Amino acid sequence: MSGDGAAGDLLAVEGLVAGYGAAPVLHAVDLRVPAGAIVAVVGANGAGKTTLLRALSGLLRPTAGRILLDGEELRGTPVEQLVRRGMAHVPEGRGVIGELTVEENLRLGGLWRRDRADADRAREEVYELFEPLARRRRHLGHQLSGGERQMLALGRALVARPRLLLLDEPSLGLAPRVVAQTMALLRQLRDRTGLAVLLVEQNVRSALTVADQGVVMSLGRVVTTAPAARLRDDADLRHAYLGF
Amino acid sequence: MSATRVAAPAASRTAPEGPAGRWQVPTLVRHLGIAVAAALALVAVSYGLEPFRNFQLATVAAYLCATAGLTVLTGLNGQLSLGHGALMAVGAYTVALSQDAFAERGVTAGGTLVVSLLAAVLVTVAVGAVVGAAAARLRGPYLAGVTLAVAVVAPALTVTFAGVFNGEQGLAVPVAPPPEALGVYFPYERWQLWVAGSATLLCLVLLGNLVRSRYGRTFRAVRDDEVAARLAGIHVARTQVLAFVVSAAGAGLGGALLAVLAQSVSPGAFSLTLSLFLLMAVVIGGLGRLAGALWGAALLVALPDLTHTLTDLLTLSPAAAQRLEGNLPLAIFGITLIVVMIAAPGGVQGLLSRAVATLRARLPGRRS
Amino acid sequence: MDRFVFLTLDGLSRGAVYAAFALALVLIWRAARIVNFAQGAMAVAAAYAAYSVSAATGSYWLGFAAALATGLLLGAVVDVAVMRFVDHRSPLNPVIVALGLVLLIQAVLGMVYGNEFRPAQTPFSRTAFTIGGVAALSPYDVFVFAAVGVVGAALAWIFTRTAVGLRMRAAAFAPDVSRLLGVNVGGMLTLGWALASGVGALAAMLVIPTELGLHPHAMDLVFVSAFTAAVVGGLDSPPGAIVGGLGVGLLLSHVSGFAGSDLVPLAVLVLLLAVLLVRPGGLFAPVTARRV
Numbered sequence: 001m002s003g004d005g006a007a008g009d010l011l012a013v014e015g016l017v018a019g020y021g022a023a024p025v026l027h028a029v030d031l032r033v034p035a036g037a038i039v040a041v042v043g044a045n046g047a048g049k050t051t052l053l054r055a056l057s058g059l060l061r062p063t064a065g066r067i068l069l070d071g072e073e074l075r076g077t078p079v080e081q082l083v084r085r086g087m088a089h090v091p092e093g094r095g096v097i098g099e100l101t102v103e104e105n106l107r108l109g110g111l112w113r114r115d116r117a118d119a120d121r122a123r124e125e126v127y128e129l130f131e132p133l134a135r136r137r138r139h140l141g142h143q144l145s146g147g148e149r150q151m152l153a154l155g156r157a158l159v160a161r162p163r164l165l166l167l168d169e170p171s172l173g174l175a176p177r178v179v180a181q182t183m184a185l186l187r188q189l190r191d192r193t194g195l196a197v198l199l200v201e202q203n204v205r206s207a208l209t210v211a212d213q214g215v216v217m218s219l220g221r222v223v224t225t226a227p228a229a230r231l232r233d234d235a236d237l238r239h240a241y242l243g244f
Numbered sequence: 245m246s247a248t249r250v251a252a253p254a255a256s257r258t259a260p261e262g263p264a265g266r267w268q269v270p271t272l273v274r275h276l277g278i279a280v281a282a283a284l285a286l287v288a289v290s291y292g293l294e295p296f297r298n299f300q301l302a303t304v305a306a307y308l309c310a311t312a313g314l315t316v317l318t319g320l321n322g323q324l325s326l327g328h329g330a331l332m333a334v335g336a337y338t339v340a341l342s343q344d345a346f347a348e349r350g351v352t353a354g355g356t357l358v359v360s361l362l363a364a365v366l367v368t369v370a371v372g373a374v375v376g377a378a379a380a381r382l383r384g385p386y387l388a389g390v391t392l393a394v395a396v397v398a399p400a401l402t403v404t405f406a407g408v409f410n411g412e413q414g415l416a417v418p419v420a421p422p423p424e425a426l427g428v429y430f431p432y433e434r435w436q437l438w439v440a441g442s443a444t445l446l447c448l449v450l451l452g453n454l455v456r457s458r459y460g461r462t463f464r465a466v467r468d469d470e471v472a473a474r475l476a477g478i479h480v481a482r483t484q485v486l487a488f489v490v491s492a493a494g495a496g497l498g499g500a501l502l503a504v505l506a507q508s509v510s511p512g513a514f515s516l517t518l519s520l521f522l523l524m525a526v527v528i529g530g531l532g533r534l535a536g537a538l539w540g541a542a543l544l545v546a547l548p549d550l551t552h553t554l555t556d557l558l559t560l561s562p563a564a565a566q567r568l569e570g571n572l573p574l575a576i577f578g579i580t581l582i583v584v585m586i587a588a589p590g591g592v593q594g595l596l597s598r599a600v601a602t603l604r605a606r607l608p609g610r611r612s
Numbered sequence: 613m614d615r616f617v618f619l620t621l622d623g624l625s626r627g628a629v630y631a632a633f634a635l636a637l638v639l640i641w642r643a644a645r646i647v648n649f650a651q652g653a654m655a656v657a658a659a660y661a662a663y664s665v666s667a668a669t670g671s672y673w674l675g676f677a678a679a680l681a682t683g684l685l686l687g688a689v690v691d692v693a694v695m696r697f698v699d700h701r702s703p704l705n706p707v708i709v710a711l712g713l714v715l716l717i718q719a720v721l722g723m724v725y726g727n728e729f730r731p732a733q734t735p736f737s738r739t740a741f742t743i744g745g746v747a748a749l750s751p752y753d754v755f756v757f758a759a760v761g762v763v764g765a766a767l768a769w770i771f772t773r774t775a776v777g778l779r780m781r782a783a784a785f786a787p788d789v790s791r792l793l794g795v796n797v798g799g800m801l802t803l804g805w806a807l808a809s810g811v812g813a814l815a816a817m818l819v820i821p822t823e824l825g826l827h828p829h830a831m832d833l834v835f836v837s838a839f840t841a842a843v844v845g846g847l848d849s850p851p852g853a854i855v856g857g858l859g860v861g862l863l864l865s866h867v868s869g870f871a872g873s874d875l876v877p878l879a880v881l882v883l884l885l886a887v888l889l890v891r892p893g894g895l896f897a898p899v900t901a902r903r904v
Binding site for chain 3: 318322324326378381382383384385386388389390392393394396397400401403404515516517520523524527563567568570571572573574575577578579580581582585586
């Protein structure tokens with residue numbers, strides 16, 4: 001699964017090194033996300049998963065390596081431009097802006113688009129997809145429950161009609177039922193629109209149920225990359241890398 | 245190490261042990277030593293300089309009391325005060341009123357000046373305690389805003405209570421001539437320098453001791469992490485007030501000395517701009533380093549002097565010259581504040597320390 | 613009773629100016645988490661621009677427009693050229709830099725124009741109407757209310773109903789998240805500074821003719837009063853700034869009327885201390901914490 005296939009990959013990360021201050025957190029990370037695939041990055045706390053996403057979206061400046069989105073170098077692109085290139089990042093904690101309403105949060109996701117009509121259409125599609133959001137359009141972000149915020153954060157990212165979705169710990173703080181729904185939704189979106197997803201999770205089981213590929217990270221390095229099914233079913237692999 | 249300690253208990257009992265068991269000079273003795281050396285140097289210099297330079301040096305000394313106090317408050321303790329110009333005014337007006345009272349009663353003994361200076365310090369300390377108590381609960385921009393209000397309002401009080409303070413015209417400060425013991429032809433400016441210098445050195449010794457003491461550490465602790473300090477048992481509000489009071493003492497003494505040097509006091513000399521000047525002096529010196537306060541005080545006197553020379557060189561109409569001379573120092577001070585805070589928040593002293601550290605690291609054999 | 617009415621109306625007129633200036637301070641506080649101590653000096657600079665343009669063209673309104681333009685421009689320049697480079701991690705740094713700007717701006721104004729008081733024009737009469745024998749507002753007061761009202765309404769509309777306003781709010785509330793959503797956070801911050809400075813310039817144009825005249829320190833006490841107003845209302849609250857401004861204006865007007873104008877600065881200080889000691893969050897302190 002690794003090595004070649006660069007031509008068909010939506011996202012290709014090569015030798016990425018990044019960190020805060022003197023010591024790097026990521027050491028030469030290699031990663032590929034084929035178009036229309038769901039890739040799950042799993043690992044313990046401190047493995048560098050969140051740092052990886054922050055480096056990809058430019059919130060953190062990498063010190064070495066390449067990030068190619070559809071063959072084009074992404075390093076050095078200002079953070080604001082990412083969404084225009086088709087990459088949406090839902091950060092850790094979901095990033096719902098509590099002081100703004102649901103409607104405003106969603107509008108914000110599409111403000112950069114020149115095609116206003118399509119942006120409005122995308123917003124309506126999100127309301128159709130997430131019925132509770134439609135009901136609570138005028139409510140402020142901080143009045144929503146955890147599950148509703150999840151929907152809002154996802155919906156806000158989808159309004160931009162991204163090709164690649166970066167999700168940082170979507171299951172954090174959510175009930176198992178809601179987590180299952182979220183994962184099913186990701187699969188649905190992938191099947192319907194060909195959306196590629198790079199998913200970072202501590203909850204390994206739920207991540208592997210929906211993913212095509214699994215990437216295991218530990219202490220800032222990629223330890224192994226394998227099809228999710230193999231990681232799930234091969235007991236030895238699971239014990240060795242995932243601890244259960 | 246233990247053998248050394250056991251072998252000479254009697255001899256080392258009075259001398260405090262530093263790290264590794266070496267005998268360390270007590271802080272007070274060290275500071276007094278430096279002060280005495282500085283005093284001797286000052287006396288020697290005062291005989292070599294022309295009168296105007298002696299006067300300028302005396303002015304630097306006066307400002308140094310205030311900048312040193314403000315360094316303790318803002319640098320060490322982290323409280324930003326924009327009102328210390330007003331505290332200097334308190335000291336200045338107190339010394340004016342005190343000297344006036346002495347003169348009216350015909351008391352001309354030499355000690356009157358000392359009494360007046362002491363009164364100035366005490367009154368300013370009292371005012372500082374009040375302001376400090378009010379400010380103790382405030383942080384950041386709120387504290388800055390309140391002290392700014394004090395600085396803007398204080399000059400207006402001289403007009404409100406014009407009966408005592410004589411409004412915009414201000415008061416004259418009668419000062420006795422140098423004592424006869426020094427000789428009939430003893431230059432007045434040299435005497436001024438001796439008076440200001442000795443007061444300042446005393447002030448610096450006391451502040452220096454405070455900075456190195458437990459109180460100094462408490463100030464820093466509260467600045468760096470208030471919650472942690474509280475958890476460690478430090479009474480934060482008391483610490484804040486103490487820092488304020490100490491800095492007020494410095495400002496009061498400085499203001500009083502300025503009034504004695506100028507032999508007059510008026511609200512115009514103690515406007516908001518003075519408070520900002522003091523802040524700039526402290527920032528340039530490097531927030532928190534007492535040695536840095538000297539740079540700032542020197543700059544406060546040197547820059548207007550340089551500007552004056554500059555405007556003399558350029559041939560300008562009197563009106564234009566006055567505009568330039570009055571405002572160019574302010575402009576330079578302003579630019580300096582901006583540039584220093586952006587480029588070198590540690591100030592001059594910080595730059596020097598860093599330079600020294602970089603040099604040391606580059607020495608062969610020191611690379612780790 | 614007549615006196616009371618007059619003082620109240622006069623207080624509201626002053627209060628409207630403080631409200632506008634306080635609004636400018638709140639704008640920058642919400643956007644950048646700093647109190648712009650240079651706001652007064654920047655506003656005075658704009659007023660001097662108006663003075664020059666009016667003197668050159670003979671028109672008050674051209675000067676007025678020049679003041680607003682200068683305010684907008686100066687705000688943008690200060691953010692891009694100075695504030696952008698300040699390390700915001702220490703809360704003291706931006707304050708000290710702003711104070712440096714105060715020194716610099718006032719010094720430059722002094723060098724160019726001199727420190728004397730210059731007369732400032734008013735476009736309308738300052739003589740009060742009399743309604744039923746009671747001295748009420750003057751045409752100038754009505755102008756002040758109208759100007760502040762229009763600007764306040766315009767700002768409210770911009771922030772709540774336009775895309776730009778949404779971007780500005782998002783950039784202020786959650787800068788990193790907003791960047792991920794394609795918002796040019798740096799640009800929005802600069803825009804916020806420009807708007808705030810423009811409002812400050814308006815306040816200066818409205819208040820300086822009612823004072824002793826135009827000089828580099830003309831806005832010092834106004835800044836302190838408006839800061840007090842912003843603190844009273846709560847630094848995070850635009851409606852609070854307006855209420856605070858009107859309140860401070862009323863208080864100072866009555867103090868001036870009944871106890872003499874000498875006591876006004878002292879009254880401001882006492883009010884500020886009282887508010888900060890009793891309710892540091894301001895009267896309108898919002899309950900929700902800010903997320904990043």
